[in-house]
Amino acid sequence: MWDDDLVPTTLLIVDDHPGFRRFARKLLEAAGFSVVGDAEDGASAIAAVRALRPDVVLLDVLLPDTTGFAIARQLAAGQERPLVVLTSSRSASDLGELIGTANARGFITKSELTVAALAALLSEAA
Amino acid sequence: MRTVRLVVWAMGAALCATLFVGAIRGDKLSAGKASFAYAGALVAISVGVGVWRRRPESRTGILLTALPFAFVLPDLWPVFPRSTLAVTVTLAASWLAAPILAHVVLSYPTGWLSSKVERGLVAAAYVFALVYALPLLLFYDPRSPRYGDVIHGSTCPECALPLTHVTWYDVTRTRQLFDWGLSVLAVLFLAVLVRKLMRASPRGRSVVLPLVAAGFFVAAQFVVQIALYHRPVNSWGSSGWFWIVAIAELAIPLALAAGLLWGRTERSAVADLVVELEHTPPGSVRDTLAQALGDPSLELALWLPEQRIYVNRHGEKLELPTATPERAVTMLGPVEAPVAALVHDPALLERRALLGAAGAAARLALENERLHAELRRQLEEVRASRARIVHAGDEERRRLERNLHDGAQQRLLGLGLALQLARRQLGAEANGTVELLAEAEGELRAALDELRELARGIHPAILTDQGLGPALQSLAERSTVPVTILAVPEQRLGEPIEAAAYFLVSESLANVAKYAHASTIRVTITWRDGEAIVEIADDGVGGADPARGSGLRGLTDRVQALGGTLSVESPPDGGTRIRAEIPCAS
Numbered sequence: 001m002w003d004d005d006l007v008p009t010t011l012l013i014v015d016d017h018p019g020f021r022r023f024a025r026k027l028l029e030a031a032g033f034s035v036v037g038d039a040e041d042g043a044s045a046i047a048a049v050r051a052l053r054p055d056v057v058l059l060d061v062l063l064p065d066t067t068g069f070a071i072a073r074q075l076a077a078g079q080e081r082p083l084v085v086l087t088s089s090r091s092a093s094d095l096g097e098l099i100g101t102a103n104a105r106g107f108i109t110k111s112e113l114t115v116a117a118l119a120a121l122l123s124e125a126a
Numbered sequence: 127m128r129t130v131r132l133v134v135w136a137m138g139a140a141l142c143a144t145l146f147v148g149a150i151r152g153d154k155l156s157a158g159k160a161s162f163a164y165a166g167a168l169v170a171i172s173v174g175v176g177v178w179r180r181r182p183e184s185r186t187g188i189l190l191t192a193l194p195f196a197f198v199l200p201d202l203w204p205v206f207p208r209s210t211l212a213v214t215v216t217l218a219a220s221w222l223a224a225p226i227l228a229h230v231v232l233s234y235p236t237g238w239l240s241s242k243v244e245r246g247l248v249a250a251a252y253v254f255a256l257v258y259a260l261p262l263l264l265f266y267d268p269r270s271p272r273y274g275d276v277i278h279g280s281t282c283p284e285c286a287l288p289l290t291h292v293t294w295y296d297v298t299r300t301r302q303l304f305d306w307g308l309s310v311l312a313v314l315f316l317a318v319l320v321r322k323l324m325r326a327s328p329r330g331r332s333v334v335l336p337l338v339a340a341g342f343f344v345a346a347q348f349v350v351q352i353a354l355y356h357r358p359v360n361s362w363g364s365s366g367w368f369w370i371v372a373i374a375e376l377a378i379p380l381a382l383a384a385g386l387l388w389g390r391t392e393r394s395a396v397a398d399l400v401v402e403l404e405h406t407p408p409g410s411v412r413d414t415l416a417q418a419l420g421d422p423s424l425e426l427a428l429w430l431p432e433q434r435i436y437v438n439r440h441g442e443k444l445e446l447p448t449a450t451p452e453r454a455v456t457m458l459g460p461v462e463a464p465v466a467a468l469v470h471d472p473a474l475l476e477r478r479a480l481l482g483a484a485g486a487a488a489r490l491a492l493e494n495e496r497l498h499a500e501l502r503r504q505l506e507e508v509r510a511s512r513a514r515i516v517h518a519g520d521e522e523r524r525r526l527e528r529n530l531h532d533g534a535q536q537r538l539l540g541l542g543l544a545l546q547l548a549r550r551q552l553g554a555e556a557n558g559t560v561e562l563l564a565e566a567e568g569e570l571r572a573a574l575d576e577l578r579e580l581a582r583g584i585h586p587a588i589l590t591d592q593g594l595g596p597a598l599q600s601l602a603e604r605s606t607v608p609v610t611i612l613a614v615p616e617q618r619l620g621e622p623i624e625a626a627a628y629f630l631v632s633e634s635l636a637n638v639a640k641y642a643h644a645s646t647i648r649v650t651i652t653w654r655d656g657e658a659i660v661e662i663a664d665d666g667v668g669g670a671d672p673a674r675g676s677g678l679r680g681l682t683d684r685v686q687a688l689g690g691t692l693s694v695e696s697p698p699d700g701g702t703r704i705r706a707e708i709p710c711a712s
Contacts, residue, residue, distance in 0.1 A: 089574075
């Protein structure tokens, strides 16, 4: 199976909806990811990345204080440079060209977010 | 007042008779000349008193009565060279006719000097006459050898008023100075007369023309005298000049009186106003009133009784100023229910009768004007409220979209993750349940897609976040008929315009997909001269009816609410072209 091949990966979840954070953490941990933390807005996301140095950041596009695109660019310019996977309840076509310019590994619509989809995106990256 | 007029007339008659008899007895003038001069003066005095009686509220009558006195009084000394009184009166009245003449001509026909230039000129003429007469009365000795050309008799009496006689007072030199000064004033007077004529309305011009012509004649003949002889002529010594001067003295009061007695007065200004108002289009009553009242600064404030406010002719609210020395306010109509208020030059307050009559004459036109202003105001309110309703609708849609996104959508997404987790945790043990869960996830995904579609239809987040270009691109990508976006302005156009343009394109794309059987759609949005132009053209079957379907109707409303226009061209087999022009002013 796909998750047996997976190298243990540390992961940070950034989303302003606590329900989503809770279920995503449970699901991804069950799939073998090591979820090292979560953050509810852009500022705490940046702080968490510096403190926890995750391999992957699952980053919501719409945050209360900024956008996931801005955070992704900021992370790409920093030292840690985790892989960023953008996600949103909106579809890619609703977000337009911003996804392509955000220095992210990829984008998954939340309704399409499965362990398989995330793993595929990450392995493609590796 | 009646007695005063009677006494004045009697004094005039006595003066003219005295001068007539004195001139003939002293052999100063021929009988014909004396008759013409003094009978003419008496006629002029009679006319003046008549005007005074008829229009007691105006100064014109008094001035008209005073003018012939001022013309003939200086004749006293030449006629009675030995009389101390005659000398004194002649010196005092030397130039009195000039300011009175300027005053009566320039204030005609209302009796009031309407401009600063006119007031200044008349005041200068009065000061001039006083400054000329005073030194003569106080310091001058008519018996002095310097008396020169003014001497009329060999034995000269003293002036009645001298304080002291001074030998240095050179009357000839002083007179020359004053003659030249007076001719300068006369030229100015001519210029102001021309100005008065130019400024008058066509009807007003015909009223003032005879008088202006007479005034012109008098002032011009004086200027000619100065230019030719460097001093006023002694008209008694020259037959030609005698008649010119005598006719001039008579022409003015007769021209004036004729005009006034023919009723070309304030009443005729009001009559003119009534005729003018017949042809005054709505919105121009102020201009007509301003002309009739002779106050270009006039402002008209129309009273709207329901709103209890004053508005201008455009229906915009006005605050009445408090009365100041510069501005006065007069209410028209009954106190408890005014029709309008006039904000005007305080000089008009002196002519209350005219103001009242003009207000009464304009009553109907003002009512009409008021209704128009009210209508304009209501239209403006409707326009504003329509724009507000559209804006509020957009706001509400945005809020709804946000609520869907933050609420139900997020819970369902969480639920989807929970189902995934449950499926994982069940593992291979419960095959049937896993399949069921997978099916539930599929349903949930479909529900989420529909919900997202719904939210996007309510209000596209991409439009708010990124603007028209990306939003249209997103629309184009989802369209079943290929869309080419030819142009979209780079800059943001403001929420209402962007929303209108977006929904117009969105609705049109949906219509094309449903009815047009088109193979391609072209979308062009340009921004020119503060106006957004949105065009959507397809190559389908055409024949679209803008009246059919509520979608396009609603979009027309939306565009019109922003002050724009929407047109649909859809000939059969000719494709459909929708074009909206939306101004940015809203």
